[in-house]
Amino acid sequence: MKYIDEFRNLDIAAKISGLIKEDAKGLGEMNFMEVCGTHTMAVERFGIRQMLPENIRLISGPGCPVCVTPKNYVDKAIALTSLENVIVFSFGDMLKVPGTNSSLFKQKSKGKVRIVYSAFDAALFAEKNQDKKIVFLGIGFETTTPTVAATVKYAKKKKMKNFFVYSGHKIMPPAMKLLASDKRVNIKGFLCPAHVSAIIGMKPYVKVCEEYNIPCVIAGFEPLDILHSVLMLIRQARSKKAEVENQYNRVVKFSGNIEALRLIDEVFSINDSDWRGIGVIKNSGLILSKGYREFDIEKNIDLPEVKTSADKGCICGSVLKGIKTPLDCALFSKKCTPENPYGACMVSSEGACAAYYRYGAGRK
Amino acid sequence: MTVRFLWARQFWRGFSMCLAIPMKILKIEGDRANVSSPGIQRNIGINFLKNPKIGDYVIVHAGFAIEKLDPVKAEETLKILEELQ
Numbered sequence: 001m002k003y004i005d006e007f008r009n010l011d012i013a014a015k016i017s018g019l020i021k022e023d024a025k026g027l028g029e030m031n032f033m034e035v036c037g038t039h040t041m042a043v044e045r046f047g048i049r050q051m052l053p054e055n056i057r058l059i060s061g062p063g064c065p066v067c068v069t070p071k072n073y074v075d076k077a078i079a080l081t082s083l084e085n086v087i088v089f090s091f092g093d094m095l096k097v098p099g100t101n102s103s104l105f106k107q108k109s110k111g112k113v114r115i116v117y118s119a120f121d122a123a124l125f126a127e128k129n130q131d132k133k134i135v136f137l138g139i140g141f142e143t144t145t146p147t148v149a150a151t152v153k154y155a156k157k158k159k160m161k162n163f164f165v166y167s168g169h170k171i172m173p174p175a176m177k178l179l180a181s182d183k184r185v186n187i188k189g190f191l192c193p194a195h196v197s198a199i200i201g202m203k204p205y206v207k208v209c210e211e212y213n214i215p216c217v218i219a220g221f222e223p224l225d226i227l228h229s230v231l232m233l234i235r236q237a238r239s240k241k242a243e244v245e246n247q248y249n250r251v252v253k254f255s256g257n258i259e260a261l262r263l264i265d266e267v268f269s270i271n272d273s274d275w276r277g278i279g280v281i282k283n284s285g286l287i288l289s290k291g292y293r294e295f296d297i298e299k300n301i302d303l304p305e306v307k308t309s310a311d312k313g314c315i316c317g318s319v320l321k322g323i324k325t326p327l328d329c330a331l332f333s334k335k336c337t338p339e340n341p342y343g344a345c346m347v348s349s350e351g352a353c354a355a356y357y358r359y360g361a362g363r364k
Numbered sequence: 365m366t367v368r369f370l371w372a373r374q375f376w377r378g379f380s381m382c383l384a385i386p387m388k389i390l391k392i393e394g395d396r397a398n399v400s401s402p403g404i405q406r407n408i409g410i411n412f413l414k415n416p417k418i419g420d421y422v423i424v425h426a427g428f429a430i431e432k433l434d435p436v437k438a439e440e441t442l443k444i445l446e447e448l449q
Binding site: 003150153 | 388401402408409411413421423425426428430432435438440441444446
């Protein structure tokens with residue numbers, strides 16, 4: 001496939017792996033964090049970890065949007081399905097996330113939950129079914145937010161009265177800053193998310209980089225991209241530099257996608273947001289802005305009260321922060337499997353636990 | 365072709381939110397476009413794409429093109445990778 005196969009060349013991968021081993025000598029323990037679910041998947045799928053020397057550790061951060069969505073959000077979404085005439089539309093990954101008493105998957109059998117690939121499909125359904133109230137569960141980082149923003153704008157243009165968004169959207173850089181300042185994680189470099197960066201560009205990372213003196217490289221998703229980016233991080237560390245570099249410049253532009261950013265700015269406004277396992281991070285979430293309140297479910301329906309209980313025994317929180325790996329969890333691959341997940345990291349295919357489980361890292 | 369199709373389908377399902385495959389624009393109608401990758405065809409939104417043209421490769425996410433892929437930069441990166449030392 002064009003632009004895929006070229007970036008999976010084994011010979012070049014072996015060469016870069018060799019260069020990494022050479023350059024990493026004498027650097028000491030280096031923790032590089034990726035903050036993107038697709039990177040987590042790719043690292044496990046292509047066995048990148050095994051191609052790196054022992055002192056270079058790749059750790060997964062809070063890059064999976066489903067995993068960082070708080071349990072309370074899931075509980076509220078489940079509660080929405082009990083309301084009359086309401087149908088909840090969601091990305092497939094969200095369905096199996098366990099809430100306190102149920103999951104959206106269990107509600108699906110009652111016909112109150114539907115899976116869509118795009119927010120736009122939910123809006124089209126709402127247009128055709130005016131007697132139903134359609135609630136779209138808006139979760140995701142900067143890559144997903146403009147797609148929801150464009151859909152909300154479409155709903156406004158069509159003067160729709162039955163389409164709503166329950167926004168759990170999040171912004172990545174504030175979480176990176178928080179982790180950069182956490183001594184327990186001790187991050188020496190960030191592999192910045194490819195497609196989040198396609199929207200936000202390079203600028204937001206400059207602050208993280210300058211403030212905490214941590215090198216950042218925007219990395220593509222193919223194995224050669226990831227290996228190359230790791231090499232770039234190592235070379236920055238060797239020359240004692242901390243800069244933002246763009247390895248994925250075939251897609252990511254310096255200023256990002258200006259039109260998409262303008263759209264997010266118009267439709268959403270920034271607020272504090274709760275991250276599962278991390279807690280509330282200031283200015284890290286998005287709710288619908290004043291001009292689009294008529295589409296905000298929280299402003300238009302009295303959400304039923306829900307009681308959310310804490311997770312027991314699950315260490316998703318520490319896994320999301322990169323303090324622990326899935327292998328440190330007593331539940332991992334024993335009680336907690338993709339078929340019967342305890343925590344969100346095992347549910348989403350992009351979660352660290354699911355990626356470890358699927359590609360065999362837990363079955364040594 | 366069948367293998368490719370199955371592979372693509374697996375990808376499509378696996379990455380239910382993030383799909384990292386570049387897809388080619390076949391047809392444009394206003395804010396919407398038909399795109400394809402071996403084994404998959406989709407109708408997507410191109411609302412925030414600058415000057416989309418037929419034949420452009422785009423990155424698709426959750427039913428929208430989020431950015432174009434620059435073929436010149438892709439070649440440059442491949443050259444860098446080959447010459448790395």
